[in-house]
Amino acid sequence: MGTWTVRDFHSQDVEGILALWQSLRDAGVEPVYDLSEVLASCEKDHAVVAVQGDHVVGAAVGRAAHDQGWIVFLATLPGFRGRGIGTLLLAAVENRMAAHGLNKLSALMPESETRVEAFSNRGFVVKKNLRYFERRIPVQRAELGALEDLGGRILPRDLWDRVAGMAAEKELLERRLVMPLAEPGLAEEFGVVPPRAVVLFGPPGTGKTTFAKAIASRLEWPFVEVFPSRLAGEPGGLAGALRQTFLEIAELEHAVVFIDEVEEIASQRSGEPPSPMQGVTNELLKIIPAFRDQPGRLLVCATNFIRSLDSAFLRHGRFDYVIPIGLPDEEARTAMWHRFIPAHVVAGIDVAALVDASGGFSPADIEFAARSASQRALEKAMFDDGASPSSADGVAVRGPVTADYLETIAETRATVSDAVAADFLEDIGALART
Ligand SMILES: Nc1ncnc2c1ncn2[C@@H]1O[C@H](COP(=O)(O)OP(=O)(O)O)[C@@H](O)[C@H]1O
Numbered sequence: 001m002g003t004w005t006v007r008d009f010h011s012q013d014v015e016g017i018l019a020l021w022q023s024l025r026d027a028g029v030e031p032v033y034d035l036s037e038v039l040a041s042c043e044k045d046h047a048v049v050a051v052q053g054d055h056v057v058g059a060a061v062g063r064a065a066h067d068q069g070w071i072v073f074l075a076t077l078p079g080f081r082g083r084g085i086g087t088l089l090l091a092a093v094e095n096r097m098a099a100h101g102l103n104k105l106s107a108l109m110p111e112s113e114t115r116v117e118a119f120s121n122r123g124f125v126v127k128k129n130l131r132y133f134e135r136r137i138p139v140q141r142a143e144l145g146a147l148e149d150l151g152g153r154i155l156p157r158d159l160w161d162r163v164a165g166m167a168a169e170k171e172l173l174e175r176r177l178v179m180p181l182a183e184p185g186l187a188e189e190f191g192v193v194p195p196r197a198v199v200l201f202g203p204p205g206t207g208k209t210t211f212a213k214a215i216a217s218r219l220e221w222p223f224v225e226v227f228p229s230r231l232a233g234e235p236g237g238l239a240g241a242l243r244q245t246f247l248e249i250a251e252l253e254h255a256v257v258f259i260d261e262v263e264e265i266a267s268q269r270s271g272e273p274p275s276p277m278q279g280v281t282n283e284l285l286k287i288i289p290a291f292r293d294q295p296g297r298l299l300v301c302a303t304n305f306i307r308s309l310d311s312a313f314l315r316h317g318r319f320d321y322v323i324p325i326g327l328p329d330e331e332a333r334t335a336m337w338h339r340f341i342p343a344h345v346v347a348g349i350d351v352a353a354l355v356d357a358s359g360g361f362s363p364a365d366i367e368f369a370a371r372s373a374s375q376r377a378l379e380k381a382m383f384d385d386g387a388s389p390s391s392a393d394g395v396a397v398r399g400p401v402t403a404d405y406l407e408t409i410a411e412t413r414a415t416v417s418d419a420v421a422a423d424f425l426e427d428i429g430a431l432a433r434t
């Protein structure tokens with residue numbers, strides 16, 4: 001084989017870099033830096049190539065960051081190894097980076113890296129006892145602008161774990177939604193088509209919004225809430241604004257799209273002349289099939305009044321599941337009380353009594369009663385003398401006591417009346433699809 005020379009990278013060498021990258025992958029090596037990072041550094045930082053004629057046979061790419069430089073890529077085609085090309089490439093790229101006044105040059109290479117000799121020839125030493133950590137950030141920088149325009153955001157990562165109790169609902173959502181969406185490859189192997197749209201229904205305060213956000217958090221997908229009431233003022237009218245919003249959502253790589261109180265824009269179409277909302281309902285009926293064609297996203301609609309929805313809306317083909325979110329059972333109420341009672345007093349509280357007394361409460365009611373009890377106990381301790389310390393393991397602790405909770409429970413009216421609870425059971429029988 002003929003002679004080769006080392007020179008600066010030119011933009012026409014991109015093909016050669018790709019071929020080098022591929023040769024690493026073919027050899028089973030997983031480079032530390034993404035190809036896009038390496039190519040960006042070729043253009044903007046420092047890169048040299050070894051060429052034979054027009055043929056790129058090796059390359060080294062470096063990036064200066066303050067006082068420290070990083071070799072982000074070093075590769076030689078298989079047939080050209082063992083001739084000192086790597087050593088010369090490293091020397092050349094170091095030379096180009098020297099102008100930055102670096103005091104350290106580092107390289108992070110896969111364990112299978114074979115060009116150890118090139119590095120040691122250039123005076124690099126292998127550092128022992130290091131660990132490399134990496135985490136993929138779910139949203140690409142390019143998407144952040146679009147996400148911001150939509151009012152979307154990345155939610156904290158722990159929302160799923162913070163949903164107390166509701167074990168049955170959680171398991172259902174985990175199995176039907178989260179798992180196939182998080183593991184699309186696996187789902188495909190089993191012939192499972194990941195869900196694209198679901199309805200959550202149930203009385204107010206049962207956790208529909210909480211679950212929608214928890215799903216987004218669990219998937220690490222951005223959460224985009226569509227507010228029909230805010231879109232109504234847009235120039236194209238609500239229907240036009242809704243269409244525009246979903247076009248923008250289509251630009252995102254991933255998203256959980258949430259429409260709360262969807263009955264407001266998709267209620268039963270009736271009456272002559274047709275209500276002005278009918279055009280909006282029709283628009284939504286058209287939007288959902290188009291939305292379903294795009295992978296990597298999930299539409300979650302929530303409603304307190306599922307029986308008032310347009311019948312076409314719930315027809316098969318639009319929503320994969322229609323899932324009831326009901327009042328918490330004893331186990332769920334226990335978990336919620338444990339969530340809301342301060343940890344240092346919980347041992348001294350008769351939680352079972354609170355669970356009993358709060359039958360028929362929604363999570364929102366429990367949260368309200370718990371907060372009120374805390375507030376009341378604090379006021380008692382600060383302004384009245386009758387503050388009674390509760391005791392956990394015989395040690396006096398300050399905080400609310402069982403009586404505080406029982407009082408506020410007695411004063412809290414359950415949001416969900418018996419009649420509403422009965423309607424909900426009827427709705428489950430007639431409309432739920434899980
Ligand atoms: N499983 C739960 N664990 C803890 N808090 C909950 C749970 N479900 C709901 N909440 C709380 O109850 C309140 C109402 O919940 P939300 O999701 O808004 O209900 P919905 O959307 O069904 O009306 C919120 O403050 C939420 O934090």
Ligand SMILES: [Mg+2]
Nearest residue numbers: 208209260302
């Ligand atoms: Mg809600």
